[in-house]
Amino acid sequence: xxxxxxxxxxxxxxAEVEDVELxxxxxxxxxxxxxxxxxxxxxQYAGTAITxxxxxxxxxxxxxxxxxxxxxxxxxxxxxxxxxxTMHGMIMVVYMLTAIFLGGFGxxxxxxxxxxRDMVFxxxxxxxxxxxLIATLVLVASYFFPGGxxxxxxxxxxxQSILTGTPGHEWGIILMLASxxxxxxxxxxxxxxxxxxxxxxxxxxxxxMRMPLTVWGIFAxxxxxxxxxxxxxxxxxMLLLDRTLGTSFFVPSIVELGEHKEYVGGSPILFQxxxxxxxxxxxxxxxxxxxxxxxxxxSVHARKNIFGYRMMVWAIIAIGVLSMVVxxxxxxxxxxxxxxxxxxxxxxxxxxxxxxxxxxxWVLTLWHADIHFTTPMLFALGFLVTFVNxxxxxxxxxxxxxxxxxxxxxxxxxxxxxxxxxxxxxxIFGAIYHWYPKITGRMMDxxxxxxxxxxxxxxxxxxxxxxxxxxxxxxxxRFYEMGETAFVPASATTLNIxxxxxxxxxxxxxxxxxxxxxxxxxxxxxxxxxxxxAASLEWQTPETPPGHGNWGKQLPVxxxxxxxxxxxxxxxxxxxxxxxxxxxxxxP
Amino acid sequence: MYIALVMVLVVVGSILFxxxxxxxxxxIASNWGFIDDTMGLTFLVTGAGFVAVILFMAxxxxxxxxxxxxxAAYEPENQKLEAWLGIVxxxxxxxxxxxxxxxxxxxxTVPKDAMEIxxxxxxxxxxxxxxxxxxxxxxxxxxxxxSANALGLSPADPKGQDDLLVTAGELxxxxxxxxxxxxxxxxxxxxxxxxxxxxxxxxxxxxVTYFWFTxxxxxxxxxxxxxxxxxxxxxxxxxxxxxxxxxFEAWRTAQQTFEQSRKSDAGRDKRxxxx
Numbered sequence: 001x002x003x004x005x006x007x008x009x010x011x012x013x014x015a016e017v018e019d020v021e022l023x024x025x026x027x028x029x030x031x032x033x034x035x036x037x038x039x040x041x042x043x044q045y046a047g048t049a050i051t052x053x054x055x056x057x058x059x060x061x062x063x064x065x066x067x068x069x070x071x072x073x074x075x076x077x078x079x080x081x082x083x084x085x086t087m088h089g090m091i092m093v094v095y096m097l098t099a100i101f102l103g104g105f106g107x108x109x110x111x112x113x114x115x116x117r118d119m120v121f122x123x124x125x126x127x128x129x130x131x132x133l134i135a136t137l138v139l140v141a142s143y144f145f146p147g148g149x150x151x152x153x154x155x156x157x158x159x160q161s162i163l164t165g166t167p168g169h170e171w172g173i174i175l176m177l178a179s180x181x182x183x184x185x186x187x188x189x190x191x192x193x194x195x196x197x198x199x200x201x202x203x204x205x206x207x208x209m210r211m212p213l214t215v216w217g218i219f220a221x222x223x224x225x226x227x228x229x230x231x232x233x234x235x236x237x238m239l240l241l242d243r244t245l246g247t248s249f250f251v252p253s254i255v256e257l258g259e260h261k262e263y264v265g266g267s268p269i270l271f272q273x274x275x276x277x278x279x280x281x282x283x284x285x286x287x288x289x290x291x292x293x294x295x296x297x298x299s300v301h302a303r304k305n306i307f308g309y310r311m312m313v314w315a316i317i318a319i320g321v322l323s324m325v326v327x328x329x330x331x332x333x334x335x336x337x338x339x340x341x342x343x344x345x346x347x348x349x350x351x352x353x354x355x356x357x358x359x360x361x362w363v364l365t366l367w368h369a370d371i372h373f374t375t376p377m378l379f380a381l382g383f384l385v386t387f388v389n390x391x392x393x394x395x396x397x398x399x400x401x402x403x404x405x406x407x408x409x410x411x412x413x414x415x416x417x418x419x420x421x422x423x424x425x426x427x428i429f430g431a432i433y434h435w436y437p438k439i440t441g442r443m444m445d446x447x448x449x450x451x452x453x454x455x456x457x458x459x460x461x462x463x464x465x466x467x468x469x470x471x472x473x474x475x476x477x478r479f480y481e482m483g484e485t486a487f488v489p490a491s492a493t494t495l496n497i498x499x500x501x502x503x504x505x506x507x508x509x510x511x512x513x514x515x516x517x518x519x520x521x522x523x524x525x526x527x528x529x530x531x532x533x534a535a536s537l538e539w540q541t542p543e544t545p546p547g548h549g550n551w552g553k554q555l556p557v558x559x560x561x562x563x564x565x566x567x568x569x570x571x572x573x574x575x576x577x578x579x580x581x582x583x584x585x586x587x588p
Numbered sequence: 589m590y591i592a593l594v595m596v597l598v599v600v601g602s603i604l605f606x607x608x609x610x611x612x613x614x615x616i617a618s619n620w621g622f623i624d625d626t627m628g629l630t631f632l633v634t635g636a637g638f639v640a641v642i643l644f645m646a647x648x649x650x651x652x653x654x655x656x657x658x659x660a661a662y663e664p665e666n667q668k669l670e671a672w673l674g675i676v677x678x679x680x681x682x683x684x685x686x687x688x689x690x691x692x693x694x695x696x697t698v699p700k701d702a703m704e705i706x707x708x709x710x711x712x713x714x715x716x717x718x719x720x721x722x723x724x725x726x727x728x729x730x731x732x733x734x735s736a737n738a739l740g741l742s743p744a745d746p747k748g749q750d751d752l753l754v755t756a757g758e759l760x761x762x763x764x765x766x767x768x769x770x771x772x773x774x775x776x777x778x779x780x781x782x783x784x785x786x787x788x789x790x791x792x793x794x795x796v797t798y799f800w801f802t803x804x805x806x807x808x809x810x811x812x813x814x815x816x817x818x819x820x821x822x823x824x825x826x827x828x829x830x831x832x833x834x835x836f837e838a839w840r841t842a843q844q845t846f847e848q849s850r851k852s853d854a855g856r857d858k859r860x861x862x863x
Contacts, residue, residue, distance in 0.1 A: 078819040078820075079819060082816075082819065151819070152816075153816045157777055157815075157816070159775065159776045159777075159793060160776040160777060160816065160817055160818055163775070163776060163818070165711055165776070165817070165818030165819060165820065166818055166819075167819065251793075252730075252793050252794025252795075253729075253730040253731060253793075253794070254730060254774060254775050254776075254793045254794075255710075255730055255733045255740075255774050255775060256711075256775050256776075257711065257775075258735075260730075260731070260733070265794075266794070267794065268777060268792055268793060268794065269792060269795075302652075302660065303654075303659075303660045304660035304661070304662075305662065305663075305664055307663065307664075307665065307666075308664075308665040308666070308670050309664060309665065310665060311665065311670050333779065333788055333789050333790055334790050334792070335771070335789060335790045335791070335792040335795065335797035338692075338695070338696040339696070341692050341696070342689055342692065345685065345688060345689060345692065346685065346689075349681045349684065349685045350681070352677070352681050353674060353677050353678055353681060356637075356673075356677045357670065357673060357674055357677065359641060360641075360670075360673045361670070363641060363644055363645045363648065364669075366645060366648035366649065366652060367648055367652070367661075368652060368660060368661035368663075369648065369652045369660045369661075370652065370654050370658045370659060370660040371648070371649060371652050371653045371654055372654045373591055373653065373654075378591070381591070381595070381645070381649070384641075384642075384645060385595065385598060385642055385645075388637075388638055388641050388642065389602075389638060392634035392635075392637060392638055393634075395630060395633075395634050395681075395684055396627065396630050396634075399626070399630065399684055399685060399688040400688060400689070400692045401622075401623055401626055401688050401689075401691040401692040401695055402623065402626050402627050402630055402688060404623060404695070404786065404787055404788060405613075405620075405623055405627075405783070405786040405787075405788070406627075407788070407814070408779060408781070408788070408814035408815065409814075454594075458594075458598075461598065465602060465605065466605065466609075466611075469605075469606075469609045469611040469612075470611055472611065472612065472613050473611045473612065473613065473614065473783075474613065474614055474783030476781065476812055476814050478816040478821060479821065479822040480819075480821075480822060481822055482822070483822060483823070485810060485812070486808075486809075486810050487614045487783055487784070487810065489610070489611075491610055491611070492611060495611065563664075565660060565662075566659050566660035566661070566662050567662055568662055573659055573660070588664060
């Protein structure tokens with residue numbers, strides 16, 4: 001520390017957590033299977049999530065084939081259709097998106113980005129993955145039980161979900177509920193880890209307001225998930241009791257197909273409240289990590305600091321808080337007291353303000369930037385288009401009276417696929433292209449990446465943008481066949497066929513991504529430690545891929561925020577977070 | 589360069605699709621024109637936002653793409669700009685929300701003179717009940733349901749004896765008169781959905797829900813179920829026929845009352861036991 005510009009009393013002492021020899025895994029099993037290294041757990045989480053995500057993709061083809069060619073595919077009947085709808089939705093929302101953002105990117109990036117050696121509870125972290133894997137296997141196992149998986153719709157609304165008119169009412173629903181309960185147990189172990197690691201294990205100099213927005217997004221999502229998942233947990237336990245022991249939490253006296261049932265006094269709407277108390281925060285549990293990651297992708301590849309960092313952080317927190325009090329907008333026509341409509345419409349539209357501010361700051365980051373059109377950057381731009389498009393249709397559905405005609409139509413399907421299907425999935429792809437060099441030490445093929453991007457982005461937009469208009473027309477969702485319906489013109493079928501063909505093409509185009517992913521493992525160009533010349537801490541590890549313990553002998557010390565791009569006076573167009581201060585520097 | 593162009597084309601294509609799309613809302617047949625107006629307003633405000641944001645982005649992509657020697661500007665934040673954007677967005681949200689809440693206020697305020705009718709959902713068909721001469725619907729409960737009393741009307745309630753039962757799934761309504769539709773399900777969730785009247789509401793077993801509208805156009809409309817109710821969900825259809833007051837009265841007087849239906853059932857039972 002001889003630089004005179006650094007006053008002695010400000011220069012931080014070296015970070016304290018040292019490398020401990022005993023801590024390393026020595027056998028193959030503890031290194032790669034029952035591993036406690038967050039980076040390996042991250043790969044396990046992501047690998048499982050993507051695998052089950054491919055199943056969900058195939059199921060979406062089943063749905064689309066039926067909608068375009070009703071009755072033409074011999075193995076698709078009403079039962080298979082509803083089972084596919086249910087499993088596709090549940091897998092994508094919970095087992096794929098939640099798992100990959102928090103378990104995958106959260107595990108890989110949090111310790112590296114905050115300068116920690118690992119998650120604070122590595123053993124619990126390992127358990128978290130294995131419980132998640134068991135939950136996934138239990139869910140998929142329902143295909144091999146009599147009656148198959150449940151076809152209750154992903155919302156699992158009782159009484160339908162536990163009655164005989166529903167496919168999979170014998171075993172499918174029980175396995176679905178058991179699987180969700182397991183998932184939540186596994187997630188809680190992981191989520192506590194992410195939160196405590198961010199709060200307790202940041203290296204010296206890494207203040208909260210110097211964390212990359214990726215960490216902020218994942219951190220806020222983990223806190224929200226810890227608050228929201230218990231709602232789903234109790235709902236699942238109670239529904240399981242209603243199904244197996246005949247309790248009446250959610251089912252009143254009913255007559256099903258001419259037969260008086262034993263249930264008495266339960267409330268179906270209570271389940272909806274519990275489900276959406278989880279379900280709406282869930283949207284932001286998926287969205288906030290995507291927001292964070294996309295902020296970092298844009299910043300790195302536009303060589304410019306994210307615009308309005310502090311606003312971005314406060315917007316994440318505001319969205320997180322508000323998202324806990326908007327769940328009723330899923331229930332405007334559920335028969336709950338209509339006076340709630342006023343409250344939930346106000347909170348829901350209020351959330352548009354911080355969300356819009358984030359969008360403005362993303363595009364303002366591009367102003368006077370130095371934009372490199374790398375594959376991660378393209379995916380980030382694709383996210384912006386699909387997220388803005390999906391976000392504004394949320395203003396239709398959140399504004400209670402406008403929701404009334406649109407609810408339960410294909411408009412809703414188009415909206416949520418655009419905003420929490422396509423947009424986050426584009427971020428996942430962008431993030432994989434971006435961090436792959438750190439994870440493997442090799443670059444992915446840029447040319448294949450760009451082909452993959454354009455097919456996926458334009459294809460997905462062509463699938464879901466026109467679908468809104470079928471919803472405006474009034475076509476209901478969850479109809480496995482429209483049949484003869486006076487208000488539906490023949491041209492709607494033409495559009496459905498177009499959507500289906502595009503969906504098949506976009507789905508198959510994902511093989512380009514997987515080919516690139518596996519080919520680059522061996523044949524990708526060597527990446528070096530920091531191929532994107534990024535400033536945040538994960539690119540400054542002594543080894544690439546980072547070893548166990550991440551930082552070798554000494555933890556890094558942080559001197560500035562992670563957005564030191566194109567700083568005036570700096571020799572290069574990026575200043576790593578752990579580079580010693582330069583003369584006259586006034587970074588946050 | 590070409591990337592900026594593609595983004596512009598996405599915006600232009602979306603607008604053209606909106607203008608040229610043959611898939612539009614069904615011609616409205618109720619008093620809820622305000623709902624359509626609010627949706628139209630929402631389209632204008634949000635559409636402007638979408639176009640502005642994506643075109644601005646496209647301009648940046650065109651103008652600030654990497655060239656050798658270019659270096660980005662360094663501007664961590666601009667609180668004045670951010671505050672202005674926050675204010676403009678808040679105003680836009682209020683412009684959407686205020687009329688929306690006003691119309692919602694109308695939606696949940698049922699006119700005093702509304703005619704009460706009941707729609708009952710059961711897997712997978714619709715039944716209806718209209719008040720008889722006393723203009724009141726009798727009470728009902730799931731436990732009264734049997735083969736002779738499909739809607740579970742209370743046999744002891746005098747108000748229910750003259751209630752008119754319509755079990756063929758065809759509901760007639762008089763033109764221009766506000767209707768309060770009471771909704772009751774005896775098994776699972778259903779939703780009374782006629783696209784042309786815009787309004788819809790769930791039927792929830794265990795409670796009675798409601799909504800109201802005024803039919804404004806003579807015609808025949810299809811009733812669908814908009815809450816997933818099992819494998820027969822798409823087949824759960826009914827018919828809503830809006831007709832002149834005179835036609836409606838003629839139809840109404842032809843319907844069987846609860847009392848009559850029980851008598852005829854009792855007669856059938858007696859005959860059956862005599863054989």
